[in-house]
Amino acid sequence: MTIERAYMDHNATAPVRPEAVEAVARVLALTGNPSSVHAEGRAAHKIVEDARVAVAALVKAKPAEITFTSGGTEAANLALHAARNALGIRRIVLSSVEHDAVRVAAAHSGLEVEVLPVNENGIADLAALAGLLDAPGKGRTLVALMLANNETGVIQPVAEAAAMARAAGAFMLTDAVQAVGRMPVDFVALGADMMLLSGHKLGSPQGIGALVWRDELAFEPLIRGGGQELRRRSGTENVPGIAGFGAAARAAARDADAYTRIAELRDALEAALKAAVPDVRIFGENAPRLANTSLFSSAGLNAETLLMILDLDGFAVSAGSACSSGKVARSHVLEAMGVPPELAKGAIRVSLGLANTRAEIERFVQSWARAAVKARAHESDVKTGAPESASVRAAASSAVPA
Template structure:
């Protein structure tokens, strides 16, 4: 039953689902199968992929090339076509459906068409998208697709790799014949059951999740009206309905997170699995965002329980911190100019 529920969420057949320990293992398993069973000799990874995909690709032993994105965070399809124009070695492209920081939805179906025309394969990371937007494995054109249960409310430590029917496959570990001999080792039965229940619930609530776009848009409209210097990354691209990634000049994400936390507001700086790590956001770098601006970027994620009051609290807190930051900058600028001004007054 759980396999059917997860397959239904993915828009795939139950036999296509291989249960794993999470999205990271699914990525590693996909790259292994590509190399060993599918004749892949090189990898192309988009510049905004999750670290789990990028690091797994680099660890595969295959050469890895990076496909750039535009200023909205969307894959540059012309650049991908150029990378695919080298026909001497079979390629697999890794492209996420939804970015875990900006929420930007990638043109997976269009990319898959280019990849297949070049004789290659496409791996789609749908971990962030599952349960937030409808999935249709066949329509996306992906050959393999990754899922992560915890994003849907399932227990930690459960995920899946969805594999196209008829695609040659090889397990990356030998042992028992679990998962139709595609993933050896005892299955996480309780995790699988939880994944199935979460997938069933998420599929039934897709309409409610879509309605979060109105809350997200209201949040952005309020901040844009009161703080014209605020920037919303990926706002001009199709996005997940619940995600807003924003910054303003002069803000520092680490300081902002602490101040918001004191106000009872929980947001993140970049990827959730990188929480606690301070550094330049790789995704924003790939989008060409000024590092000084990127330093203050925070991600707001709305959930099934989010309400207007939550949005209002965030907006009020963020604007207050933003105004305080602007006042500090203005004071520092005034102080830096004061000595020369006094000197000019004396000389005159």
């Protein structure tokens, strides 16, 4: 029997939009280096610049503030390198729920790292930020606060934090990778000095992203060579990827209102989960969140077991973040929110997109509720040392949607 699949892992990567596929195919049929002065080179250059305009328009930035990179991770490393070497930054105040792309880059940046705590809803503690910014003798400071969390979807008070940073003579970095295309993003209104973007979260091909850098700030490149990308990132541009990013940005701007419907689906999902398993915990439920994201758990579950059963049932979801080389590890986000380990270890993230339906939501809740029974049985067997239960052994054959 063929099981109908439902893709509910858009925060890991979104399906490539048809407009992006068409743009990439069109560019692949052309020849020309954007740095060449002949007609073919000028045509390639125009493709890059048109995409730069589209991406800038999506986040209300200037085209000259957009530097294309290989993705959000490179953008993070480039931002920290330039902050240290061009702006004289010596310390970074990093929220405890930042993505590993920023956390690990900060740990290896040579900057002094201080952690900004969050409350039980996953929202940054601005009173604690005020204290950290007021610390004397710490040198120039960069505050890193993501716009929306990749695991919980919680939206952070970036504009307020940026205003505090500016008043203290500090700079502001925001990771908008999950936010762009899922909520309005205005680089100027946020008051950030630098922002991270990744194309594949909003429907471009993978392997393309951007760093938004306030144009009046000094800059120091990390990759040197031919001086491409406004002398901020050398190397021949990924023209097909950039064209796809531009096309996806234009489509995301067009479809901005669709997230009202997606929010209704997310709310229906969470209501059905509560009805099916009353003790389910939805993380960040009392905070502003992205319309498409729900992270939840119930006691006695193991996410790794759940993911296998749900996959057999036809559902693509994640255990929190999907950016750890396929490994299911303890969530630093839930740890920062004070979630007990026994509850955090069973957390499943559903992140919806334009193609998801109410029928898929209903089918998923039925599947998750059945999977929870099997996962609890498996956990019980592990704890007691008993042979694997018949319910778990039968998962592959019986995990068919009702």
